[in-house]
Amino acid sequence: MNVITKTLQLADGRTITIETGKVAKQTDGSVVLRMNNTVLLATVCAAKDAVPGTDFMPLQVDYREQYSAAGRFPGGFTKREGKASDNEILTSRLVDRVLRPLFPSNYHAEVFVNVMLLSADGIDQPDALAGFAASAALACSDIPFECPISEVRVARVNGEYVIDPTFEQMKNADMDIMVGASAENIMMVEGEMKEVSEQDMIGALKAAMAAIKPMCELQAELSKELGKDVKREYDHEVNDEELRERMSKELYQPAYDVTKQALPKQDRADAFEKILTDFKEKYAAEHADLTEDELEEKYAMMERYYHDVERDAMRRCILDEGIRLDGRKTDEIRPIWCEVSPLPMPHGSSIFTRGETQSLSTCTLGTKLDEKMVDDVLEHGYQRFLLHYNFPPFCTGEAKAQRGVGRREIGHGHLAWRGLKGQIPEDFPYTVRLVSQILESNGSSSMATVCAGTLALMDAGVPMKKPVSGIAMGLIKNPGEDKYAVLSDILGDEDHLGDMDFKTTGTKDGLTATQMDIKCDGLSFDILEKALMQAKAGREHILKCLTDTIAEPRAEMKPQVPRIVQMEIPKEFIGAVIGPGGKIIQQMQEDTGATITIDEVDGVGKVQVSAPNKESIDAAIGKIKAIVAIPEVGEVYDGVVRSIMPYGCFVEIMPGKDGLLHISEIDWKRLETVEEAGIKEGDHIQVKLLEIDPKTGKYKLSHRVLIEKPADYVERPARGERRERPERNGERRDRRPDRGDRRNGERHGERQRVGDSSESGMRRPRPEQQQTEAPKEEKPKDFSDSLDNMDF
Structure with missing residues (x-):
């Protein structure tokens, strides 16, 4: 094996290692990329000849994550990796968009790039390394390719730009941008931000370029060392x-x-x-x-x-x-018209039309049970804001059937989702689903989805922090010319025939998401800054059109929206509300018709109750409050007899809280059995909570204190007390002083020390009457010895 290893050190001290020549040697090119415990295998294979009639670049990039990489089993019945997840598709698109423009325009052989995650510990993010690995595999092959590229993720954490941050660092980031570039030119940008300025974004791009350049130089060294700097010859086109x-x-x-x-x-x-x-x-x-x-x-x-x-x-x-295809000026926005509530039954709906691009969006509000479960290799959790983008063929006048969701739909929907998600309040109790149906398309349908989505959310009464608008920018720049033109709100043909497709979304205070594909060389930061500032002016114009249609979210939701009420309960009561096997919560839902969900968050039980009407919600909340309420001594409760014992009965005073009603506390008269009082299981009975045992937490109840005491009732002496003797001849017999003194003096103190005698009321025997206890026999050590000593 001719194993070659190259190492690159990042600014924070982490190292990236690229190794080739050990595995997957039958491919045209393969590398194993490693950073700490994250390991990726990238391979590339290309056909020798093109399929006759092919006039495009048939490139396919496939990024896959193995569950074994994180030591996990896949879900489902088959316990095997299936179709690509949304995350895998999005990562594949990021790599594809950087690689595709760098193949020769007349090269039409099929090329397959596969990137596989083999190991990951959940610390470093592997998708940021996929582009680097794919380009390195191409550098190890003789497939015609213009120049090496790489991709990095840039995050801003506490005001500092961080290259390829860890999952933990991303929790404190206000910017998450993926940048793909060659050593000289930016090729692709995609990411999300928390309302940052255009200058902040340019700063992130500069940081990315500084990190990418040494990665590209390392690949050039690797290609030269392998002798792959000279590419294969091909002849895929016949020209006249x-x-x-x-x-x-x-x-x-x-x-x-x-x-x-x-x-x-x-x-x-x-x-x-x-x-x-x-x-x-x-x-x-x-x-x-x-x-x-x-x-x-x-x-x-x-x-x-x-x-x-x-x-x-x-x-x-x-x-x-300065004349565009539709006659507009370079910075002019197409005519816009908007409408909210065009559909009667969806919880929120809107139509946004800009020129010949139109989106019909609907908003549906659901409960916590409608959340989407995410179970990727390295990401586990739930999403409560969903956005689905559909692009039927009829929107461009094509006569063909609509098939399943493609990579384009997933990518465009994800961009719109990123632009809007930060404006949904974190404490909003509903699960939100937006669906954008593109009814007409002539450029920038994803940005139309953002605008229509904003209108539909506000129409549904979602309390958005700020409305969001989006715009797509273009660029015309011929090689060797200084003259260029930045185009606002580009058409489909201007995207197809131009040099840049640069989409930005944002509020009035800053950017929330961006996506950029660049097809020309030598895009300077001056041109990029001009495009960003021109985009800002266009977004503000579009945002005014949105707020003129609906100024703010509706104060009241529509009648068909399920109502949701949230409440918090102590952590220790979560089990009581759910009950064994979910019995109690299921019974409450059946009785009230409400949907109840409960989760533990930060040591507190978060309860969400939803129902189509207020009565059901109030009933469910009443039952929950009864469960989590803490009984108070001295309070009177309407209890239910749950079981009857010889010594009394157990009464449920609150859901899940039973107390003992002793037989002596049922009535003022003496009862031999509980049944004498006419009490049966299931009966309702008024009881008063007398005390709560501080050690066991058991409740002592009484019913007789709530009924009138009979006039002839004679209180029985408490256990251990002596009855007072009746007076003789109208006079009370005096006790001997010395006896009383002894009882209340030293002898009484002695009795207290002999606890059992004092508590039972028995007199302590005199010393001369005490007998010495016989010593106890020792227990036989051997069981057979004990059998021998037994008398059968």
């Missing part, structure tokens, strides 16, 4: 340079004219298509000698070449005349 030049000359001006007409999306697409169709017909007429297959080959070339013509026409029109 004469045809390319002819199309550029003949079709550029017609395409430029269409660009300046400011046509709607479909009309513009038809106009562009007509230019190409007419040229195809003209070409076919001029080359009647070509076979059908030869013409099809030429038509495929024309599609590629015409794309470049459209691109050049659009870009020159913007740079030279």
Whole structure:
């Protein structure tokens, strides 16, 4: 084995090690990346030739986390890893977006990049290392690739930028940004923030670039050492340079004219298509000698070449005349109209339309039982704010069926979720689900989801901290030119033909989320800062449109929203409310029709009661309060007889709290059995709590103190007391003084020391009457000896 190891040290002292040549040697390139106890395996395999007819880069990036990496079993019946989780898909997209632009434009062989998490201790975050590992695997191969890249996570903790922070450090961070870049240029940015400024974000990007540069240099050294700095040759395209030049000359001006007409999306697409169709017909007429297959080959070339013509026409029109495809200025926002409550039954709903992009969003409020359980390899918990984004084919006029949720839907929905989640109050008791249905799309549907989501949340009465708006920015910059244009609120074609797609969401006080894909080289921080400030102005304009539609969250929720009341109970009463096997809480839900959930948070029981009406909630809360109430001495309770014993009965004075009603405390008259009082199990009886035993906590109850005492009632002496003798001849017999003195003096003190005699009321025997106890026989040490001594 030719094992090569490279090591890189981060600013905080941690080291990243890249090793190749030991495992997965049949791939085109593979590396094992390690940082502390986190280990990733990255491999890359590429087909030798392209599939005929392929005119795009068929790259697939797959990031997977093995449950064994954290010493866990997968959930489910099969106990095996299944389809990729949302977290794995999002990480795959982050890596894909950085790698894809760096393959040659004429390279069309299938490339598969696999990154696998093999070990993790839950301290370091592995997704931040996936891009570094994937690029290092490419550097170890001869697959054509422009330059090494890497990715890092940047967090701001206590005002300091931290590279690749740990899970623990992220708890105190107000910024979480993933940055992918080469040694010279930023390629991708995605993250969330807690209303930070644009300057703070630029500071994070500069910190990321400083950390990424040595990572890229290390990969270049590794590639050179392996002899992989010379890439394989390929020939995946057949080109006709004469045809390319002819199309550029003949079709550029017609395409430029269409660009300046400011046509709607479909009309513009038809106009562009007509230019190409007419040229195809003209070409076919001029080359009647070509076979059908030869013409099809030429038509495929024309599609590629015409794309470049459209691109050049659009870009020159913007740079030279400042005219965009729809006639707007570079910083102008498309017309906006909004509406809330377009649907009667959802808890909140809205329509947000910006130009030809439209989102219909609905908000549903649920209970704690509706939370989403997250059970990833390194993340366990629940989400109480969910956002789902749907992009049906009809929104772009496509005639095809809608299939399952794709990676695009997950990625766009996650960005909108990040932009909004920080504005949901932490103490809001509801689980919130937003669903965005994109009904029309012509650029930036994810930002339309953010705006429509804000409106739907406020329509549902969710007390958002601040409304959030979003905008997508574009960039036109030709290589070698100083002239450039930053575009606000880009169209779909401006995204496709431009150099940047930069989305930002935020409140009036700062950024909450961002996503940026850059397709050009040499994007300076000056251009980036201008794009951010122009985006801020656009967001504020859109935010005003939102607040003009609905200024603040509705004070009252709609009648169909389930009402929720929260309360806290002492930790020690959680078990009493739930009951054995959930018996008590289930019975309460059945009796009241309410839904009750209870959790322990910070040593306190958090109880949530929800129901469609106030009566059910009040009934459930009353039952819970009865359980957690603490009985007080001297209070009278309406109890229920739970069991009857020879010496009395046990009465439940509160749910789960029983006390003894002794037979002597049932009535003023003497009872031989409890049944004489007519008491049966299940009967209700008024009792008074006389005392609570300080040692055992048992309750002593009485019923007779609540009923009138008979006039002829004679109090029986307490145990150990002597009855007073009746007077003789009307006079009371005097006691002898010396006897009284002895009883109250020294002899009484002696009696107290002999505890059993004093308490039972027995006289202490005189010394001459005391007998010496016989010594006890020792217990036989052997069991057989004891059998021998027994008389059968």
